[in-house]
Amino acid sequence: PSKVFPRPPTMCASCPLLGPCFALSHIRNLNIIGDIGCYTLGAGHPWNALDTCISMGASLSMAHGMDKGRGESDEKKSIVAVIGDSTFLHMGMQGLLNMIYNRGNVTVLLLDNRSVGMTGGQENPGTGQDLHGLPAPRLDFAKLVEALGVRPERIRMVDPYQLPVMVKLVREETKMEEPSVIITNRPCSLTDRFEHLKPYTVIDDKCTGCGNCIDLGCPAISVARRETVTAKSGKSKELVFASIDSNACTGCHMCVETCAPDAIIQPQPTIKDRVIRIQPHA
Ligand code: SF4
Ligand code: SF4
The missing domain is CATH 3.30.70 (Alpha-Beta Plaits)
Known part of the structure; x- marks a missing residue:
């Protein structure tokens, strides 16, 4: 039988999740817990950016557990949870509240691509539209995580296409001795919110x-x-x-x-x- 050309699953061209996965793949001494979304592909080639992922919305609680239960071998490692906008609203934010209440220390990458990307780009309370495409109140993620107890200094907004800034921010926040949330702000490249420009x-x-x-x-x-x-x-x-x-x-x-x-x-x-x-x- 002839050999099949290897075609690993991958993200889309200009996907705003590429930058965070690229950044995580360039930083050492992290334990990275993923969640369910297109960014789960970050576990694969060429990023190898996730260490584990179990079920939808579990990343923050798992990260908190890993932080509290860390042993000697990972005492100096920083813990990172990676979660998308819709998954965070669905089941992730409770984990953040619990982490704040129990004085955990996790860096959360909240990847806001303004859609439920993996299942076809459905709307959610963070997109500004309802499921019929009509205008709806748009949730402010920065205000939400502040209300859950993250200090304003530790809430960082970033353009995920700015790779050096992205890498620098993750480096900085993972060194902090308190919870922090990095929020990205580019839309899924398969939605109408994405602006196509001239190719390179x-x-x-x-x-x-x-x-x-x-x-x-x-x-x-x-x-x-x-x-x-x-x-x-x-x-x-x-x-x-x-x-x-x-x-x-x-x-x-x-x-x-x-x-x-x-x-x-x-x-x-x-x-x-x-x-x-x-x-x-x-
Ligand atoms: S400019 Fe084109 S080739 Fe480069 S990352 Fe964006 S979509 Fe990919
Ligand atoms: S295009 Fe630039 S970054 Fe890509 S392989 Fe060539 S020199 Fe390296």
């Missing part, structure tokens, strides 16, 4: 093969080619050069943040593009 491309001459953008896990980015070179130390090293599928890329800009040599750019329209665009109105 990789300039092959500038790509050094570092593979950083591929580690982001965006499915619009793929391996263009691999090369084995000999490093100064004499050891052989594999370079991984990237390319971006312009049909899948939504122009979110996230991968640009991973590329030191500025090899990822938004191409300027050519004269041919302009002529094609002008023609329908002529």
Whole structure:
């Protein structure tokens, strides 16, 4: 029988959950408890960002239990709970209340993508619309977690596409000796709330093969080619050069943040593009 090409489950291009998973995969000494949502895929390749996940809404209570029951081997590790907006409202916020009441110490990543992404983008009290698509009061997550007892200084809002900021914030908050909540603020890329921009491309001459953008896990980015070179130390090293599928890329800009040599750019329209665009109105 012929071999099946490996296609692990993955997130969507420009998914706002990619940034948090990328950040978690770059920070050491964390015990990370996931929950049920698209971000559960963060347990897999290339992020390996979750250590465990049991059932919907359980992440905060599990994290609190791990914090209270920690032994010598993980005394110096920080505990992180990862949960989405709708799961937090469904069953997660009770765990936060319990954690505050019992003086736990967990960093919560509250990934607000303004939808129930995994089941098709349904509305929830945090989206500003009801299930019929009509305007509805929109819950303020920052106010909610403050009301549950998190100190305002420990409630941090972040754009998950700003990867260096995301990594820095998680590093900072996991060092705190009290509960903190990091709330992301980009919509699911499959909903109408998401704004599609011009796709990016990789300039092959500038790509050094570092593979950083591929580690982001965006499915619009793929391996263009691999090369084995000999490093100064004499050891052989594999370079991984990237390319971006312009049909899948939504122009979110996230991968640009991973590329030191500025090899990822938004191409300027050519004269041919302009002529094609002008023609329908002529
Ligand atoms: S800009 Fe980069 S991260 Fe965003 S969709 Fe395009 S390839 Fe993916
Ligand atoms: S991050 Fe930049 S240099 Fe590194 S593989 Fe991607 S495009 Fe190439």
